[in-house]
Amino acid sequence: MGPCLWILMLIVTHITAFRRPRDLSPCQVFQEDANCSNLNLTKIPIHLPATIHTLDLSRNLLQNLTDDVLLAYSSIQHLNLHSNKIQFIQPGLFQALTRLQVLDLSRNFLDLYAALKTPIGPLTSVQRLDLSGNGLFTDMSGYFLNDAPALTNLSLDGNSITKICRDTFNGTQALRNIDLHNNVIIEIEEGAFESLSNLSELDLSMNSISCIVDFNLFQLKTLNLRQNSMTNFQTIDSELEFELLYLDLRENKIIYFPVLPRKNKLIYLDLSRNLLRSVNCSGSLEELENLRDSGYLLTDHDKHISCISKRHQDLPRLLYLDLSYNQLKSVPSSFFGSMVSLETLNISNNCLESFSVDSESPLNALKTLDISFNNLHNLSFGERTLAALEVLHLQGNALSTLDGSIFSRLPSIRSLHLQQNQLSICSSQWGPAKDCISLSGISTLSYLYLSDNNLLSVPQSAFQGSPLLILDLSLNPGMEVSPLSLSGLETTLSHLSLRGNQLQRLPFDFTLFRKLKSLDLSVNRLSGLSLWSGDSSVESLNLQNNSLVTLAPDMLQKALRTLYVGSNPLSCCRNQHLLTLLQQDRLMVPDIAAVTCWYTKDSENMEISMSAVQPEHCKSVNVKVLLISVIVVLVLGLLVLTVIMKLLFHSRRHRFNRGIKA
Numbered sequence: 314m315g316p317c318l319w320i321l322m323l324i325v326t327h328i329t330a331f332r333r334p335r336d337l338s339p340c341q342v343f344q345e346d347a348n349c350s351n352l353n354l355t356k357i358p359i360h361l362p363a364t365i366h367t368l369d370l371s372r373n374l375l376q377n378l379t380d381d382v383l384l385a386y387s388s389i390q391h392l393n394l395h396s397n398k399i400q401f402i403q404p405g406l407f408q409a410l411t412r413l414q415v416l417d418l419s420r421n422f423l424d425l426y427a428a429l430k431t432p433i434g435p436l437t438s439v440q441r442l443d444l445s446g447n448g449l450f451t452d453m454s455g456y457f458l459n460d461a462p463a464l465t466n467l468s469l470d471g472n473s474i475t476k477i478c479r480d481t482f483n484g485t486q487a488l489r490n491i492d493l494h495n496n497v498i499i500e501i502e503e504g505a506f507e508s509l510s511n512l513s514e515l516d517l518s519m520n521s522i523s524c525i526v527d528f529n530l531f532q533l534k535t536l537n538l539r540q541n542s543m544t545n546f547q548t549i550d551s552e553l554e555f556e557l558l559y560l561d562l563r564e565n566k567i568i569y570f571p572v573l574p575r576k577n578k579l580i581y582l583d584l585s586r587n588l589l590r591s592v593n594c595s596g597s598l599e600e601l602e603n604l605r606d607s608g609y610l611l612t613d614h615d616k617h618i619s620c621i622s623k624r625h626q627d628l629p630r631l632l633y634l635d636l637s638y639n640q641l642k643s644v645p646s647s648f649f650g651s652m653v654s655l656e657t658l659n660i661s662n663n664c665l666e667s668f669s670v671d672s673e674s675p676l677n678a679l680k681t682l683d684i685s686f687n688n689l690h691n692l693s694f695g696e697r698t699l700a701a702l703e704v705l706h707l708q709g710n711a712l713s714t715l716d717g718s719i720f721s722r723l724p725s726i727r728s729l730h731l732q733q734n735q736l737s738i739c740s741s742q743w744g745p746a747k748d749c750i751s752l753s754g755i756s757t758l759s760y761l762y763l764s765d766n767n768l769l770s771v772p773q774s775a776f777q778g779s780p781l782l783i784l785d786l787s788l789n790p791g792m793e794v795s796p797l798s799l800s801g802l803e804t805t806l807s808h809l810s811l812r813g814n815q816l817q818r819l820p821f822d823f824t825l826f827r828k829l830k831s832l833d834l835s836v837n838r839l840s841g842l843s844l845w846s847g848d849s850s851v852e853s854l855n856l857q858n859n860s861l862v863t864l865a866p867d868m869l870q871k872a873l874r875t876l877y878v879g880s881n882p883l884s885c886c887r888n889q890h891l892l893t894l895l896q897q898d899r900l901m902v903p904d905i906a907a908v909t910c911w912y913t914k915d916s917e918n919m920e921i922s923m924s925a926v927q928p929e930h931c932k933s934v935n936v937k938v939l940l941i942s943v944i945v946v947l948v949l950g951l952l953v954l955t956v957i958m959k960l961l962f963h964s965r966r967h968r969f970n971r972g973i974k975a
């Protein structure tokens with residue numbers, strides 16, 4: 314330990330020692346709040362101000378709550394005892410805390426207390442009580458709830474309750490919100506909730522409820538039955554209006570569309586991840602027999618619903634309907650007849666072979682339609698339908714032939730998800746041709762996804778007049794593009810993906826695309842690149858997985874911030890500009906770990922990480938070249954010298970010879 318640290322420690326110890334007599338408890342007190350959380354306390358601290366309103370004792374080691382200390386804090390409104398080891402509470406303790414509104418007893422051992430079979434006594438003023446995570450069995454909650462006349466919010470989340478008895482909530486008539494999430498409820502006795510006239514939210518998600526056949530909670534606004542084993546949901550037949558707004562039936566085993574209140578205000582209905590085979594709310598007896606034959610256990614209730622209820626279901630206020638992940642083969646257009654307010658419809662991941670919207674049920678409020686991942690072959694939208702549709706998901710279908718102008722008739726369409734189909738694109742120039750879809754002249758279209766369609770080509774001006782911001786043409790290997798394929802998008806296009814298209818050359822001058830910010834050219838066969846003739850606006854460029862050896866300095870323009878360039882056969886020594894940018898941190902290369910380059914050493918090709926390139930890697934080559942040149946020069950010089958000498962010698966001898974002759 315250095316001397317400085319030691320002195321610092323001394324000072325700190327000194328200060329704490331100085332402060333201790335004034336701080337009688339380890340808690341932090343700020344105005345009316347005392348925070349004693351997570352201090353390994355086994356007792357409630359004494360000497361806190363008597364006027365505190367909030368006392369947080371969560372995450373300590375309290376076992377027994379007796380009155381001696383707690384009663385000193387008679388102004389407490391909010392008492393948090395979450396995550397202790399409480400197994401005993403002095404009966405009647407909370408009666409004296411007449412201002413207590415919020416009592417959090419979650420994550421304790423109150424099952425041990427309940428074994429004493431003594432009610433904790435009146436919770437006179439408590440409005441919110443949290444008993445979650447206490448291992449409580451069915452009858453145990455009674456000891457806490459028998460006299461809580463002000464209680465509005467109750468959580469019993471994460472206990473082991475199997476049955477809700479008729480008298481469970483007799484002592485808590487003011488309840489508005491009950492959370493029974495994550496128990497093992499199998500049975501709800503008739504009358505358990507009916508008397509709670511203020512009950513507005515009921516969470517029964519993650520239980521083992523197998524059916525509800527006479528739903529009659531008129532006052533309830535939110536009912537969550539997610540993750541049970543429900544095979545059907547049925548409302549009692551009544552002319553009275555139900556207040557229900559949200560009904561969550563997700564992740565059950567429902568086979569027929571639920572029988573909903575005849576007069577309803579429902580705005581949200583989630584039926585995703587069930588076993589719906591049709592949107593009828595009953596099947597014929599014959600269908601049920603078939604089901605039984607295929608191993609489905611038929612209950613009396615199933616037979617019951619098959620016989621009643623061909624009654625009409627109106628859902629005039631419904632905004633959200635989720636039918637995704639079911640087994641629907643078809644949904645007749647008439648099913649949507651009453652859904653005049655519907656804004657979001659999700660039927661993705663079913664078995665639909667065709668889908669149509671007709672003028673009888675025009676769905677003119679619908680903004681988002683998701684029919685992705687079905688088996689669609691046919692799709693038709695009638696005249697004057699889907700007037701508000703902005704987002705259409707059709708990805709993952711088998712669509713190949715469509716009415717060519719189907720998307721041109723959607724007056725508000727903004728986002729088209731067409732990936733994973735077999736579509737081809739019409740040229741804008743020769744009018745709507747057969748067997749292709751027209752994507753030009755759609756003045757509202759901004760987002761277009763055409764990935765993985767086996768597109769053979771992108772015709773000239775294919776998107777002319779559609780102000781695209783995002784265009785995804787990826788994963789269409791062998792797709793042909795021409796210089797005019799993207800014409801018309803110069804002033805709007807901001808993101809373009811040509812990933813995975815086996816492109817060897819690019820015929821575009823991206824300088825013309827003045828808004829282009831992000832360009833994905835990864836997974837192609839590009840070897841040489843010339844992307845722009847002048848300044849470009851591209852900030853993110855993906856060149857991963859191509860055949861690039863060098864990147865010319867004018868490729869790496871000023872605007873460029875992020876470059877992906879891994880998996881290319883780059884040269885270490887011929888990319889000086891890239892190296893400089895990397896060394897000066899002027900460019901982000903997120904895949905730098907995968908960026909390698911090649912250099913020659915002892916006439917062998919070596920691969921190293923681009924970030925490891927040192928001047929020597931390239932100099933070594935130069936030294937050799939230098940050496941060779943020096944030798945060559947020397948040899949040449951010597952040669953020249955020899956020749957000259959020889960010539961000189963020769964001419965002298967010649968003269969000499971002549972002299973003799975003479």
Ligand SMILES: *[C@@H]1O[C@H](CO)[C@@H](O)[C@H](O)[C@H]1NC(C)=O
Binds near residue numbers: 376377401
């Ligand atoms: C809590 O109360 C129980 C029963 O009254 C008693 O047996 C136990 O010793 C007490 N524990 C503490 C820590 O006071």
Ligand SMILES: *[C@@H]1O[C@H](CO)[C@@H](O)[C@H](O)[C@H]1NC(C)=O
Binds near residue numbers: 441465466489490514
């Ligand atoms: C209590 O329940 C009401 C009505 O269900 C709900 O709106 C509110 O958020 C809940 N309050 C608390 C503090 O949990």
Ligand SMILES: *[C@@H]1O[C@H](CO)[C@@H](O)[C@H](O)[C@H]1NC(C)=O
Binds near residue numbers: 637660
């Ligand atoms: C439709 O449901 C699927 C599956 O639940 C989900 O992944 C998808 O995001 C939903 N579609 C929309 C548009 O919300």
